[in-house]
Amino acid sequence: xxxxxxxxxxxxxxxxxxxxxxxxxxxxxxxxxxxxxxxxxxxxxxxxxxxxxxxxxxxxxxxxxxxxxxxxxxxxxxxxxxxxxxxxxxxxxxxxxxxxxxxxxxxxxxxxxxxxxxxxxxxxxxxxxxxxxxxxxxxxxxxxxxxxxxxxxxxxxxxxxxxxxxxxxxxxxxxxxxxxxxxxxxxxxxxxxxxxxxxxxxxxxxxxxxxxxxxxxxxxxxxxxxxxxxxxxxxxxxxxxxxxxxxxxxxxxxxxxxxxxxxxxxxxxxxxxxxxxxxxxxxxxxxxxxxxxxxxxxxxxxxxxxxxxxxxxxxxxx
Amino acid sequence: xxxxxxxxxxxxxxxxxxxxxxxxxxxxxxxxxxxxxxxxxxxxxxxxxxxxxxxxxxxxxxxxxxxxxxxxxxxxxxxxxxxxxxxxxxxxxxxxxxxxxxxxxxxxxxxxxxxxxxxxxxxxxxxxxxxxxxxxxxxxxxxxxxxxxxxxxxxxxxxxxxxxxxxxxxxxxxxxxxxxxxxxxxxxxxxxxxxxxxxxxxxxxxxxxxxxxxxxxxxxxxxxxxxxxxxxxxxxxxxxxxxxxxxxxxxxxxxxxxxxxxxxxxxxxxxxxxxxxxxxxxxxx
Numbered sequence: 084x085x086x087x088x089x090x091x092x093x094x095x096x097x098x099x100x101x102x103x104x105x106x107x108x109x110x111x112x113x114x115x116x117x118x119x120x121x122x123x124x125x126x127x128x129x130x131x132x133x134x135x136x137x138x139x140x141x142x143x144x145x146x147x148x149x150x151x152x153x154x155x156x157x158x159x160x161x162x163x164x165x166x167x168x169x170x171x172x173x174x175x176x177x178x179x180x181x182x183x184x185x186x187x188x189x190x191x192x193x194x195x196x197x198x199x200x201x202x203x204x205x206x207x208x209x210x211x212x213x214x215x216x217x218x219x220x221x222x223x224x225x226x227x228x229x230x231x232x233x234x235x236x237x238x239x240x241x242x243x244x245x246x247x248x249x250x251x252x253x254x255x256x257x258x259x260x261x262x263x264x265x266x267x268x269x270x271x272x273x274x275x276x277x278x279x280x281x282x283x284x285x286x287x288x289x290x291x292x293x294x295x296x297x298x299x300x301x302x303x304x305x306x307x308x309x310x311x312x313x314x315x316x317x318x319x320x321x322x323x324x325x326x327x328x329x330x331x332x333x334x335x336x337x338x339x340x341x342x343x344x345x346x347x348x349x350x351x352x353x354x355x356x357x358x359x360x361x362x363x364x365x366x367x368x369x370x371x372x373x374x375x376x377x378x379x380x381x382x383x384x385x386x387x388x389x390x391x392x393x394x395x396x397x398x399x400x401x
Numbered sequence: 402x403x404x405x406x407x408x409x410x411x412x413x414x415x416x417x418x419x420x421x422x423x424x425x426x427x428x429x430x431x432x433x434x435x436x437x438x439x440x441x442x443x444x445x446x447x448x449x450x451x452x453x454x455x456x457x458x459x460x461x462x463x464x465x466x467x468x469x470x471x472x473x474x475x476x477x478x479x480x481x482x483x484x485x486x487x488x489x490x491x492x493x494x495x496x497x498x499x500x501x502x503x504x505x506x507x508x509x510x511x512x513x514x515x516x517x518x519x520x521x522x523x524x525x526x527x528x529x530x531x532x533x534x535x536x537x538x539x540x541x542x543x544x545x546x547x548x549x550x551x552x553x554x555x556x557x558x559x560x561x562x563x564x565x566x567x568x569x570x571x572x573x574x575x576x577x578x579x580x581x582x583x584x585x586x587x588x589x590x591x592x593x594x595x596x597x598x599x600x601x602x603x604x605x606x607x608x609x610x611x612x613x614x615x616x617x618x619x620x621x622x623x624x625x626x627x628x629x630x631x632x633x634x635x636x637x638x639x640x641x642x643x644x645x646x647x648x649x650x651x652x653x654x655x656x657x658x659x660x661x662x663x664x665x666x667x668x669x670x671x672x673x674x675x676x677x678x679x680x681x682x683x684x685x686x
Contacts, residue, residue, distance in 0.1 A: 163496075187501060
């Protein structure tokens with residue numbers, strides 16, 4: 084199996100509204116795969132098609148080598164929905180037992196204890212889910228999704244109800260799962276989480292894929308370069324404009340900053356400057372932040388997400 | 402399917418649904434016992450003739466059966482109105498149908514759990530109703546043979562199961578509250594159908610009778626009730642004639658045909674199959 088998830092032009096139309104338009108993605112085994120987009124971009128609809136909740140209008144794909152929505156795929160698949168609601172009359176342990184039965188797993192109290200500990204709910208299992216805080220409900224939901232030791236885990240906004248400490252704990256859980264070889268498909272509004280955790284990212288906007296790439300490819304697609312050097316002249320700057328299609332900015336301290344359209348162009352510009360007898364003291368490349376890439380790709384509609392991410396960061400600091 | 406079946410039971414117990422149903426039923430049975438007590442006392446004090454006392458006990462039993470079957474049907478509607486819709490509305494379903502479970506298993510598990518619950522309830526209600534009648538020596542009850550009781554029980558169980566087939570289907574189409582209201586309306590409509598048919602027979606109007614039959618096709622629950630009544634109270638045809646006007650809901654004409662019972666079976670299986678089909682085809686979002 085080359086890909087854990089592979090979709091071909093996956094499309095969902097509700098009446099006249101196109102929720103997802105020809106989404107084609109490929110997720111390799113063991114990846115933490117980020118799925119981003121502004122509100123209403125079609126992320127949750129796409130996840131629902133991958134998990135078999137929603138039927139595609141057109142296109143198709145496979146999950147764990149099985150057609151979308153197949154029972155065989157769901158045996159080794161965990162899913163934490165964005166709208167996490169569970170039977171409020173059950174205790175935490177009852178809920179895990181219920182999902183153990185749904186997964187058709189043997190009843191193993193030890194495994195349930197292990198899951199409770201993993202999601203930070205040890206000792207809380209005798210209380211009713213209805214009495215849990217939102218964060219605890221999200222944790223128990225994650226526990227349910229992890230019960231079968233899935234090969235693929237769909238997490239739709241897994242930290243939306245968690246405090247900064249809880250977010251970090253979930254990030255650590257995801258990192259641990261990745262180390263154990265699990266593939267995680269992560270839909271979140273928190274770009275910092277994606278930047279920290281994900282190997283690859285797909286950004287969708289208005290139902291279409293705006294960009295799909297590995298994280299490094301995405302962040303190094305444009306490089307901001309700060310150059311400290313002596314021996315500049317106007318001819319050299321003009322040639323940089325022409326050859327590298329960029330506008331160098333010279334600061335009062337004599338530093339020149341410019342943007343290159345790829346990390347591979349850094350040695351090229353270094354060679355060029357040396358060839359023109361520029362004394363090169365320092366050359367510092369800086370990749371873009373995911374936030375910059377995101378805003379560039381989705382435009383103003385992504386503002387809400389960036390603001391949310393900033394709030395989350397502030398919360399984490401506080 | 403077993404997990405869903407078991408959870409449906411647990412839910413009714415833990416959410417105290419069964420407790421509330423039990424409390425309502427207890428009130429009804431208490432009322433029934435008081436009524437029987439005064440009935441027996443009056444018959445004894447006034448030394449009513451056997452014929453008149455027999456007629457009165459027939460009327461009383463008929464009224465009790467009608468009320469208990471209506472109570473049972475309404476509680477069944479309460480149980481089933483949100484069978485699927487409440488889980489869709491709350492979002493609970495998202496984490497269920499993404500497990501390795503076929504959608505038909507979910508529907509049949511829910512239906513099976515609720516049907517079993519309704520049948521247990523119906524059995525208790527039926528048994529206690531008859532036990533009270535026997536305890537007060539109500540002649541129509543003490544005259545029942547075991548065969549009558551068992552056959553009547555079969556019909557009695559079919560009423561909530563048939564109501565549930567339609568109600569669970571409604572819960573894949575409507576939200577919980579509108580579905581509950583609609584199902585209550587359809588159930589009452591069935592009783593109205595029986596009355597219309599009775600009036601049609603009364604005034605010898607084929608059109609009115611046909612209208613009553615048409616209503617019974619939409620809501621055939623009254624036919625099941627009437628079938629049970631005929632088994633338990635075999636004189637109901639004769640007494641029904643005498644009681645027209647006194648008993649608005651059960652004035653019986655001819656017994657339902659075999660074709661009608663086949664129709665009811667198709668109605669039940671058809672709605673259940675339609676529920677499975679609709680739920681299988683729908684997007685859950």
